[in-house]
Amino acid sequence: MSVQTPRVHRAARRRQAVYWLYLLPGVIALTAVIIVPFGLNVFYSLHRWKGGLSPMHWYGFGNYTDLLHDAAFWSSFRNSVWMIVAMVIVPTLIGLILAAVLFDYIGKNVGNRTASFLRATYYLPQIMPVAVAGIVWNWIFNAETGSLNAMLHSIGVAHPPNWLGSPSTALPAVMLVLVWIQIGYPTVIFMSALQRVDPELYEAAELDGAGWFRRFRAITIPQIKPETFVITLTCTIAALKVFAPIYVLTRGGPELSTLVPSYYSFLNFFDKSKVGYGAAVATVLTLVIVVVAAVIQLLQNRSARRDEEGVR
Amino acid sequence: MTTLAQAPTEVAAPVKATRTGDRHHRGALRWVVLVGCAVIAVLMLAPFVLMLINAFKSPADYSTHGPLSLPTNLYFTGLTKFWTTVDFPVKLWNSIWTSAAVSVLGTGLSLLTAYAIGVGRVRGRAWLVAVFLLANMLPQEVLLYPLYTMAQKVGLNNSGWSIVIIFTVIQSAFGTYLLASVLGTFPKALLEAAALDGANSWRVLWRVVFPIVRPTLAVLMIFFFIWTWNEFFIPLVMLTTPASQTVPIALSSLQGDRLLDVPTLNAGALVSLLPTLLFFLFFQRTLTRGVTAGAVK
Numbered sequence: 001m002s003v004q005t006p007r008v009h010r011a012a013r014r015r016q017a018v019y020w021l022y023l024l025p026g027v028i029a030l031t032a033v034i035i036v037p038f039g040l041n042v043f044y045s046l047h048r049w050k051g052g053l054s055p056m057h058w059y060g061f062g063n064y065t066d067l068l069h070d071a072a073f074w075s076s077f078r079n080s081v082w083m084i085v086a087m088v089i090v091p092t093l094i095g096l097i098l099a100a101v102l103f104d105y106i107g108k109n110v111g112n113r114t115a116s117f118l119r120a121t122y123y124l125p126q127i128m129p130v131a132v133a134g135i136v137w138n139w140i141f142n143a144e145t146g147s148l149n150a151m152l153h154s155i156g157v158a159h160p161p162n163w164l165g166s167p168s169t170a171l172p173a174v175m176l177v178l179v180w181i182q183i184g185y186p187t188v189i190f191m192s193a194l195q196r197v198d199p200e201l202y203e204a205a206e207l208d209g210a211g212w213f214r215r216f217r218a219i220t221i222p223q224i225k226p227e228t229f230v231i232t233l234t235c236t237i238a239a240l241k242v243f244a245p246i247y248v249l250t251r252g253g254p255e256l257s258t259l260v261p262s263y264y265s266f267l268n269f270f271d272k273s274k275v276g277y278g279a280a281v282a283t284v285l286t287l288v289i290v291v292v293a294a295v296i297q298l299l300q301n302r303s304a305r306r307d308e309e310g311v312r
Numbered sequence: 313m314t315t316l317a318q319a320p321t322e323v324a325a326p327v328k329a330t331r332t333g334d335r336h337h338r339g340a341l342r343w344v345v346l347v348g349c350a351v352i353a354v355l356m357l358a359p360f361v362l363m364l365i366n367a368f369k370s371p372a373d374y375s376t377h378g379p380l381s382l383p384t385n386l387y388f389t390g391l392t393k394f395w396t397t398v399d400f401p402v403k404l405w406n407s408i409w410t411s412a413a414v415s416v417l418g419t420g421l422s423l424l425t426a427y428a429i430g431v432g433r434v435r436g437r438a439w440l441v442a443v444f445l446l447a448n449m450l451p452q453e454v455l456l457y458p459l460y461t462m463a464q465k466v467g468l469n470n471s472g473w474s475i476v477i478i479f480t481v482i483q484s485a486f487g488t489y490l491l492a493s494v495l496g497t498f499p500k501a502l503l504e505a506a507a508l509d510g511a512n513s514w515r516v517l518w519r520v521v522f523p524i525v526r527p528t529l530a531v532l533m534i535f536f537f538i539w540t541w542n543e544f545f546i547p548l549v550m551l552t553t554p555a556s557q558t559v560p561i562a563l564s565s566l567q568g569d570r571l572l573d574v575p576t577l578n579a580g581a582l583v584s585l586l587p588t589l590l591f592f593l594f595f596q597r598t599l600t601r602g603v604t605a606g607a608v609k
Contacts, residue, residue, distance in 0.1 A: 018513050021428075022428035022517075023428040025425075026424060032481075033482070034447045034455060034481060037459050098352070105342075105345055106345065110346055118350075125356065127591075127592045129585070130544055130560070131559075132588075134564070136578070138567065139574060139578070151380060185603070192600070241451045243544070247544070247545075247564070262453050275457055281453070282454040285451050285453065286454045293449060
């Protein structure tokens with residue numbers, strides 16, 4: 001760069017300036033649909049407002065301090081931790097095992113067609129509209145007419161629980177549905193990650209007498225680390241944002257046992273007409289998501305750096 | 313799951329086994345692992361199967377034989393009842409045109425922005441990418457109420473266009489992030505050759521860049537289509553009149569209906585799932601490629 005004459009430099013700058021035109025539509029759209037609404041939401045969160053045409057009253061950080069004393073708010077974030085268990089931890093572990101078995105075992109010993117058929121089966125719930133999944137699972141869990149309790153009756157359980165209707169079973173039932181929805185995503189990603197791994201690594205390990213589990217631990221897990229981070233990041237964000245499954249399955253109930261932050265903010269917007277309060281919940285949720293995403297990204301960068309140093 | 317837990321220990325134990333012995337061992341294990349995977353596949357499919365066998369039962373059949381038996385005879389009234397009560401063709405059309413519009417517009421917008429960032433290397437591109445990524449990460453709740461009031465002000469509430477505009481921007485934020493990293497590694501030689509031939513940036517975009525990234529764009533379009541089709545939260549709030557609603561919203565609005573019988577509900581779920589299912593079967597390969605493209609960055 002330093003060798004370039006100012007003239008060339010200016011010409012390059014001018015060439016570059018053209019590209020701002022290409023940026024224009026995207027930036028305008030982003031401003032109108034995301035940046036301005038985001039700003040307005042923060043503005044709303046500083047007010048007491050019933051929404052619509054009713055007057056807005058300045059409340060400062062009042063909504064936020066109110067949140068600190070709101071048991072429902074805290075329990076919604078406690079449930080977020082369970083959502084992370086159901087949407088990140090359990091599916092990633094199961095997906096890792098399924099991908100390794102499909103790729104390393106079924107693919108090699110039974111056939112690639114069987115492996116990709118099974119992969120498609122596991123992925124199916126991922127593409128179905130959550131509303132459909134919710135309707136069907138809601139009925140499966142139904143205490144009187146649902147198929148789960150019909151099944152339990154037929155094997156002799158006299159009083160099966162009212163799955164989504166009682167506070168002690170609703171959260172595990174919702175988590176089960178979420179695990180079912182999520183499994184396909186890590187499985188598909190891990191399977192393609194495994195394709196990237198050099199087969200010679202495995203052959204060398206096999207010659208050294210390493211069994212399946214040793215190879216899995218020493219080769220597979222370190223090699224697919226980048227994908228593991230991507231899955232953790234995207235699924236954690238999805239888990240913190242989860243709304244539709246809660247809406248169709250339980251609407252946060254019974255007794256707030258399945259309440260999540262996004263549903264709580266929706267509830268305040270439209271059922272309780274506390275728009276400012278709902279906006280404050282949404283802002284806090286955004287903050288939590290950004291912090292969590294930044295921490296995961298930081299861990300990833302640090303781990304990548306460590307790996308590079310290790311190679312040297 | 314038990315078979316999966318067994319697999320490693322059984323294979324790992326006979327480390328010093330002879331080659332033939334090892335292979336023989338695998339012969340039996342093969343079936344155990346396969347059955348294990350098949351059992352999981354059956355569990356994954358079970359809700360779909362239950363939905364299918366209950367969509368064609370009469371309410372009387374359902375109440376006497378329960379949800380687990382096969383239908384005694386095929387009953388299509390549930391299906392037609394759902395079709396007419398929710399005015400299904402209208403919902404289907406709403407879902408199709410909004411999703412198609414978002415997939416085309418969103419991909420186009422992603423391409424333009426990513427071109428400026430990846431090929432144009434505009435200043436501050438790292439920040440731009442971060443802003444687009446952040447925009448895609450935001451929970452929709454934080455945009456919802458302002459967007460709701462804005463749509464009312466410009467008269468786009470209850471219109472599919474509000475969905476098209478909002479999701480074009482939200483999806484293209486992801487598309488920009490993905491495409492910018494693809495275009496950031498675009499072969500320099502091609503661009504320089506085109507510049508020497510005197511092509512301006514617009515020509516370079518359509519004659520050089522576009523043909524090469526077309527497969528990635530196709531994947532993006534398919535994803536934008538499916539994502540928009542499945543969107544629930546913003547359409548639920550924006551589309552309040554039946555004539556404007558999409559398939560998922562129409563289906564969920566049935567849920568609280570006490571008069572509705574279980575077979576009708578299942579028939580509705582089945583019909584609502586069919587378009588997605590056909591789409592999935594048709595684009596299965598592209599979809600898996602796309603999931604991966606999104607992950608590898």
